[in-house]
Amino acid sequence: MTDNSFLQAANVSMRYPGVHAAGVNNVDLHIKPHAITAIVGASGSGKTTLLRLLYGLISPDSGLITFKRERIWGPEEKLIPGHDGMKMVTQHTDDLNLFAKVADNVSILLPSTNLKAKKEKTEKVLQQLNMLHLAGKRIADLSGGEKQRVAIARALVTQPEVLFLDEPFNQVDTSFRDGLQRDIRQVVKETGITVVMVSHDPAEVLSMADVLVVMKDGEIIESGTPQELYRHPGSLYTAKLLGNCNVLTAEEAKLLHISAEKQTVVIYPDELTLTNSWSHRDWIVKEILFKGFYEELLLGRDGVAIHAYNIKKGTHHIGEKLHVKANRWLEY
Numbered sequence: 001m002t003d004n005s006f007l008q009a010a011n012v013s014m015r016y017p018g019v020h021a022a023g024v025n026n027v028d029l030h031i032k033p034h035a036i037t038a039i040v041g042a043s044g045s046g047k048t049t050l051l052r053l054l055y056g057l058i059s060p061d062s063g064l065i066t067f068k069r070e071r072i073w074g075p076e077e078k079l080i081p082g083h084d085g086m087k088m089v090t091q092h093t094d095d096l097n098l099f100a101k102v103a104d105n106v107s108i109l110l111p112s113t114n115l116k117a118k119k120e121k122t123e124k125v126l127q128q129l130n131m132l133h134l135a136g137k138r139i140a141d142l143s144g145g146e147k148q149r150v151a152i153a154r155a156l157v158t159q160p161e162v163l164f165l166d167e168p169f170n171q172v173d174t175s176f177r178d179g180l181q182r183d184i185r186q187v188v189k190e191t192g193i194t195v196v197m198v199s200h201d202p203a204e205v206l207s208m209a210d211v212l213v214v215m216k217d218g219e220i221i222e223s224g225t226p227q228e229l230y231r232h233p234g235s236l237y238t239a240k241l242l243g244n245c246n247v248l249t250a251e252e253a254k255l256l257h258i259s260a261e262k263q264t265v266v267i268y269p270d271e272l273t274l275t276n277s278w279s280h281r282d283w284i285v286k287e288i289l290f291k292g293f294y295e296e297l298l299l300g301r302d303g304v305a306i307h308a309y310n311i312k313k314g315t316h317h318i319g320e321k322l323h324v325k326a327n328r329w330l331e332y
């Protein structure tokens with residue numbers, strides 16, 4: 001089976017009734033099986049709409065969505081909308097039974113014909129998501145992040161082929177988020193499930209996704225591995241989306257000794273080297289922001305502001321003059 005016969009959208013468009021230019025437009029997409037695809041884009045770019053189309057929660061106005069060469073049925077064609085071989089988890093965990101235990105919330109989706117198998121499957125999925133120790137707790141007594149894990153465990157227990165995650169980490173604090181992302185990666189490795197997720201914060205999924213799909217105004221504008229897109233974003237939109245970059249005009253970039261051929265120059269802050277030993281120290285440190293394991297320095301020169309990172313904390317001070325060298329930049 002080639003990748004193309006797994007989950008795909010061909011020339012799919014969908015407009016919400018009465019809303020001008022909202023929805024998705026001419027989308028072509030092949031989802032890679034056994035991998036994590038993250039759909040990223042600015043707010044309102046059509047990410048959730050695309051996810052709901054792929055799952056069959058809404059129908060396209062035109063174009064075709066297929067899963068293993070079969071057309072995905074829309075909500076008007078099915079009693080229970082959504083494809084049987086897929087599951088979707090959103091940031092809302094409302095369908096969990098607050099007063100039932102974690103294990104019961106997960107196992108309820110399994111048939112009761114073989115109670116031993118039901119128990120084993122439930123325990124396995126709780127183990128995979130590192131929450132076996134919470135099996136006997138009531139949902140009402142869990143944190144938001146833990147509830148999110150239960151919702152994912154519940155989706156996984158029936159062994160769907162595709163798991164859709166719509167902003168699943170929104171309610172989860174950063175420390176919890178990293179662990180959940182690692183566990184989901186591990187589940188993909190162990191079970192071969194395919195994950196398609198939506199995130200409004202691409203930086204958070206750079207380390208998690210195998211493939212990034214970038215959406216803008218309802219269209220897919222580019223896709224690739226996180227490494228490819230981060231290093232060679234095809235547009236200013238993608239560059240801004242993936243990193244907290246410096247965006248300068250070609251004229252401003254001359255202050256960094258860059259002679260650009262195009263109008264706009266993009267420099268990621270980690271591509272700037274700061275030195276205080278050179279003679280040409282023409283940038284002034286305006287602000288130093290503590291960021292935990294690194295500092296973010298705001299620098300100014302002739303009315304132009306840039307930001308750079310410093311991992312050797314405490315080596316610079318406000319008002320200090322520095323030489324700034326751009327090691328790599330992109331032009332648009």
Ligand SMILES: Nc1ncnc2c1ncn2[C@@H]1O[C@H](COP(=O)(O)OP(=O)(O)OP(=O)(O)O)[C@@H](O)[C@H]1O
Binds near residue numbers: 016023042044
């Ligand atoms: N039910 C709806 N009725 C009308 N318009 C809608 C509806 N849902 C979404 N839209 C519009 O369609 C466009 C795409 O919305 P969608 O929710 O898919 O974007 P998104 O990229 O997921 O955004 P966000 O990151 O803010 O969740 C937006 O302009 C949105 O306002």
